[in-house]
Amino acid sequence: MKRLSREFYNRDSLIVAKELLGKVLVRERDGQKICAKIVESEAYMGIEDKAAHSYGGRRTPRVEVMYGGPGFSYVFMVYGMHYCFNIVTREEGTPQAVLLRAVEPIGGLDLMAQNRFKKTYDQLTKSQMKALTNGPGKLCKALFIDKGSNGEDLCGSKLYIEEGGNERFKIVVTKRVGIDYAGEAKDYLWRFYYRR
DNA sequence: ACCGCGATGCCCT
DNA sequence: GGGCATCGCGGTA
Numbered sequence: 001m002k003r004l005s006r007e008f009y010n011r012d013s014l015i016v017a018k019e020l021l022g023k024v025l026v027r028e029r030d031g032q033k034i035c036a037k038i039v040e041s042e043a044y045m046g047i048e049d050k051a052a053h054s055y056g057g058r059r060t061p062r063v064e065v066m067y068g069g070p071g072f073s074y075v076f077m078v079y080g081m082h083y084c085f086n087i088v089t090r091e092e093g094t095p096q097a098v099l100l101r102a103v104e105p106i107g108g109l110d111l112m113a114q115n116r117f118k119k120t121y122d123q124l125t126k127s128q129m130k131a132l133t134n135g136p137g138k139l140c141k142a143l144f145i146d147k148g149s150n151g152e153d154l155c156g157s158k159l160y161i162e163e164g165g166n167e168r169f170k171i172v173v174t175k176r177v178g179i180d181y182a183g184e185a186k187d188y189l190w191r192f193y194y195r196r
Numbered sequence: 197a198c199c200g201c202g203a204t205g206c207c208c209t
Numbered sequence: 210g211g212g213c214a215t216c217g218c219g220g221t222a
Contacts, residue, residue, distance in 0.1 A: 042214070051214070062207060080204035082215045099214060137215050178214050 001162035006155055009070035013043035013089045013096040014190065018171055020087070021194045022164040025103055027143040028157060034108030034143055036133055037164060039194040040101040042176045044086070046094060051182035054095035065151045066095035073159060075140070075150040082137030085145050087154060087161075101177070102193070103133045105142075112142040170195040 001024065009016060020038050027034040044052040046066070053063045053076070065074050066088055074086040074097050086097040105112055109121040116138065117128055124132070133139040140146065145159070152159045176191045 044214075053214080058208095060208070076214085077206060078213060079215050080206065080213085084214055086214085101214085131217090135215070176214075181213085 001164075003155070004071075004161045004163070006071045009087060009089050009154070010091055011070075011089060013045055013098050016087065016089045017041040017043040017098040017190070018192050020098060020100075020161070021171060021192060022167065022169060024106065024162045024164050025100070025143070026160050026162060027108075027145070028159075029144055032108065032111055034111050035106040036103035036112075036139070036143070037106055037194075038100060038102075038161070039104050041192050042099040042101055043190040043192075044097045044099060045190070046090070046096040049182075049188075050185040051176060051179040051188075052095070052097070054097075057095075059095075063095065066097055067093055068151075071154045073145075073149055073152040073154060075145060075147060075152075077147070078137070083140040083146050084136045085140050085143075085149070099136060100139060101136045101191070103139050103143075105132055115144055116142050168196075 020041050023038050025036050025038055046052055046054050047057050054066050065072055069092040070089050072088045074088050075083055077083055086099050088097050090096045112132055113119050113121040113124055133142045154160050172193050172195050173189045174191045175187055179186050
């Protein structure tokens with residue numbers, strides 16, 4: 001499958017967040033490969049978005065990568081124990097990003113099961129199977145995405161995104177999650193997920 | 197099924 | 210020192 005180009009990412013997060021649905025996130029590590037379909041995303045619109053880490057032009061060491069240009073990863077820690085994986089969008093100096101909130105396992109099932117639960121895929125309970133990659137922190141753990149993947153070039157060969165299949169689907173549009181601190185921005189319909 | 201809560205570390209004021 | 214772009218558990222139904 002064809003890898004997404006730098007230009008794909010060089011657009012508003014609202015567009016990229018929607019278009020990433022159905023695409024395939026690929027993680028290569030130690031000669032092994034994990035693939036998963038992107039099924040939920042959120043747009044963070046930068047300077048003007050009270051929910052974004054770069055709101056108001058905030059530029060600290062943590063968010064620096066958001067200013068560096070499209071197609072790089074922004075990985076940060078939340079609640080002291082989970083990571084969130086974002087894709088930086090827009091040109092250098094315009095700090096937008098898309099948060100991946102959920103993916104669906106396609107390949108490398110045993111690797112994901114090991115990373116999450118220290119078991120083979122077959123050994124997972126039903127609920128563990130369902131919860132394998134259905135949250136931002138969970139998908140990071142399953143795909144071995146942590147601090148070390150911050151600033152990774154998604155046009156490279158360790159962590160990247162490919163075109164998906166041609167399956168038809170709908171996009172459900174809702175409010176973003178976990179941003180009650182963001183004033184009126186908490187109600188913006190900037191969360192998207194794959195239906196069917 | 198839904199709800200409440202504690203875990204735990206880093207970032208930024 | 211306050212607060213998090215979360216998760217999983219254990220309680221009540």
